[in-house]
Amino acid sequence: MSNKDFVKRLKDEEIEYVDVRFTDPRGKLQHVTVVADLVDEDFIEEGFMFDGSSIAGWKAIDQSDMKLMLDIDTAYIDPFYAEKTICVHCSVAEPDTGEAYERDPRSTAQKAEAYLKSSGVGDVFYCGPEAEFFVFDDVRYSIGMNKVSYQVDAVDGAWNTDAEFEMGNTGHRPGVKGGYFPVNPVDQAQDLRGEMLSTMKRMGMKVDKHHHEVASNQHELGLIFDSLTKQADELQKYKYVIHNVADAYGKSATFMPKPMKGDNGTGMHVNMSIWKGGKPLFAGDKYADLSQEALWFIGGILKHAKALNAITNPSTNSYKRLIPGFEAPVLRAYSARNRSGCVRIPWTESPKAKRVEARFPDPSANPYLCFAALLMAGLDGIKSKIDPGPASDKDLYDLPPEELAAIPTVCGSLREALESLEADHDFLLAGDVFTKGQLEGYIGLKWEEVYEYEHTPHPVEYKLYYSC
Numbered sequence: 523m524s525n526k527d528f529v530k531r532l533k534d535e536e537i538e539y540v541d542v543r544f545t546d547p548r549g550k551l552q553h554v555t556v557v558a559d560l561v562d563e564d565f566i567e568e569g570f571m572f573d574g575s576s577i578a579g580w581k582a583i584d585q586s587d588m589k590l591m592l593d594i595d596t597a598y599i600d601p602f603y604a605e606k607t608i609c610v611h612c613s614v615a616e617p618d619t620g621e622a623y624e625r626d627p628r629s630t631a632q633k634a635e636a637y638l639k640s641s642g643v644g645d646v647f648y649c650g651p652e653a654e655f656f657v658f659d660d661v662r663y664s665i666g667m668n669k670v671s672y673q674v675d676a677v678d679g680a681w682n683t684d685a686e687f688e689m690g691n692t693g694h695r696p697g698v699k700g701g702y703f704p705v706n707p708v709d710q711a712q713d714l715r716g717e718m719l720s721t722m723k724r725m726g727m728k729v730d731k732h733h734h735e736v737a738s739n740q741h742e743l744g745l746i747f748d749s750l751t752k753q754a755d756e757l758q759k760y761k762y763v764i765h766n767v768a769d770a771y772g773k774s775a776t777f778m779p780k781p782m783k784g785d786n787g788t789g790m791h792v793n794m795s796i797w798k799g800g801k802p803l804f805a806g807d808k809y810a811d812l813s814q815e816a817l818w819f820i821g822g823i824l825k826h827a828k829a830l831n832a833i834t835n836p837s838t839n840s841y842k843r844l845i846p847g848f849e850a851p852v853l854r855a856y857s858a859r860n861r862s863g864c865v866r867i868p869w870t871e872s873p874k875a876k877r878v879e880a881r882f883p884d885p886s887a888n889p890y891l892c893f894a895a896l897l898m899a900g901l902d903g904i905k906s907k908i909d910p911g912p913a914s915d916k917d918l919y920d921l922p923p924e925e926l927a928a929i930p931t932v933c934g935s936l937r938e939a940l941e942s943l944e945a946d947h948d949f950l951l952a953g954d955v956f957t958k959g960q961l962e963g964y965i966g967l968k969w970e971e972v973y974e975y976e977h978t979p980h981p982v983e984y985k986l987y988y989s990c
Contacts, residue, residue, distance in 0.1 A: 525563040528594040532558045532608070539607040541600060542570055542590050543758075544614055545627050547579040547964050548836075549888030551758050554590075555607065566592050569615060579967040580625055588623060589615045596755055598725045602766045611755050624957045625964075627890035631751040634894035637953035643796065643815070643904055644803050649893045650747035650793035650877070651757055653885040655764055656739050656781050657711060661774045670981060674782055676773075678710040680738040695738070698785050702736045709734045711741060718767045719743050725763070727756055737786040747793060750897065754889035761885070777885040779835075780842035787843030787850065790885040792834075792896060793868065794819075795877040805873035809913055810858035812867060812876065820865050820878055821910035822903020822949070823896065824854045827864055827882065827932050829946040831939035833895040834883035836968060838936045838975040843884060846931060851881035854930045855914035862918035864932060865910075882932055891964075895950060902949035937972050940965055 523531075532540070540561045543553045554572060556565075568589075575586035590612040600607045614626035622629035638647055658679075663672035677687065678695045685691055694707040706712050715732040722729050728746035735742050745760055747753065761777060768775035780787040796803040796819070806813025812820075823830070835844060844850050855863035856878075866879045883892055902908070918929070933939040943965060950956035 523594055523597075525566045525594065528566065528597065529562055531597075532561060535608075536606065537599075537608050538605045539603075541603075541607050541609040542592060542612050543609055544590055544612045545758060545888065545890060546577050547625060547627060547888065547891075547967055549627070549886070549891070551762060552577070553609075558608075566594060569617075570612075571617065574614070574623075579963045580623075587617050589617050589620075591615050598759070601721050601725065601763075602770075611758070625960045627888050628751065628754070630956060630960070631754050631890040631894045633953070633955045634897050635750050637955050638796070638897065638901065640953065641901060641905070643901060644798040646797050647750045647893075647897050648747045648793075648795045648797065648877075649750055649753040649896075651745060651753065651790050651883075651885075651889070651893075652742060652793070653745075653757065653760060653777065653790040654735050654740055654742045654788040655775050655777050655885065656737070656788065657714065657741060657768055657773050657775050658739060658781075659773055661776075665978065670978060676739045678739065680785070696734065698738060699736055701734045701738055701740060703733060714767065714771055714773070715741055715743060718764055721763050721767055722760065725759065727759060735786070735788075737788075740786065740788065747795075750893045751890070754893055757885075757889040779837065779840045779884040779886055781839075788884060789843065789850075789881065790883045790887065790892075791866075792880045792883050792893065793877045794880065794896060794900070796900075802874050802876055804878065805876040810867040811873070812878075815904050816876070816878060817910055818903045818907055819900035820856050820903065821908030822899045822901065822906070823865055823878075823880060824856065824910055825903065825908050826899040826946060826949055827854050828939065828942035829949075830895055830899055831882070831933040832936070832943035832965070832968065834880070834887050834892050835933070835939065836888070836936070837884075837886040838971055840884050840886060841933070841935050844882065844932055844934070852931045853914075853918050854932060855918060856910055857914050857918075859915045860917055863914055894955060898950050898952065898955055902952070936968060937976075940968055940972065 537558045540556045540558050541553050543551055546552055570590040572588055573586050574581035574588035592610045592612050594610055596611040597608050600609050613628045614623040616623055638644055658674045658676045660675040680698045696704055696708055719729050719732045729744055730746055731744035745756055764775045804813055804816035808814055808817055844852050846852050851864050853863050856865035857863050858867040864882050866881055868879055870876060880896055947961055
């Protein structure tokens, strides 16, 4: 779409507002709404000025001016606003030079795609994220000097089998770790998820399925794969729709990796493939019908997994999910048979569908940074010809202790992940995709979260230590 066509659309469809949206370093979608009458071709060409010092991890107050550059090809009508509003995803630029701002996550994703092409390895990097989420009816938490607590509740929660409700208790609900694929009335969220998915479809998103996940109150919708930046845009829309449809139902959705004890956490498996000249680079005659390049790509992911954790698993809560001995993919191994390692090769008959799946990321990640970092690790594997070693086709959860101890793991805390990223980040700097200043700013934000977490007493510590 040309700038002229976009402006014409605003008039032809009688659109009242243009919502310009961008993503901050932590991955949260931000926006400002502009009267549509003010959006002309010059506005699109020149960009929208805003105060970058108000965004955590970005500009200082004395150099705060920044520009939002509209990507009009991303435009969609917002289904939740009362007034007709068209939304456009933006990248962030320096006002004086017009160059991409080094700490803008979307610009990083675009630079990663450009680096892939310049490397000669491939033309396009496809991502297919599988982002799970929880839905609750009531969420409360308190952080104070004398009280630290949280409480979640949901009518269909496994813990509510004997609860008294005004409308009565039907008794139909999934048990703990028993939520995978039951039909209604056990699955009580069919219509909620259906509305989420149909809303996405009306917005032009490519979707394919929805279902209840393993944990109580846990769900997943299916996004069809796309190229890196486009898919990160789509994942931001995915989260936006889920949050707002849930809110319209009087419910609360969260992408927090581990919102409650004793049940499965939330992950975001990322399916990845590289294509070159219209052909799949990862299809071949090696293990599980992979190419040598695909195996080297896996080698890069496994080598840099602990540094990647700081970006793919960027919350202190992420490591409540990544715990050895459970279903979480904490072992730095790969396989076509089991799901217990960091990387899985999904079975497929078609070479065009040949891909590798990183299983350790979670949806608290900034999608632009997450997908870009995974690509950069994989490209380093191809460039350096990193051997991933033999595949692990045994059940990794049933290995003898001596064999299990020989398999390295991902990080066990955000602190360890940040220290790993500080020690291993050169692969991200290739082609100036990430920059040192960007990583320093990002790591600084995440250390703030670590300090707040580590300096706050946990309720379980009262149980363990109060009477010591």
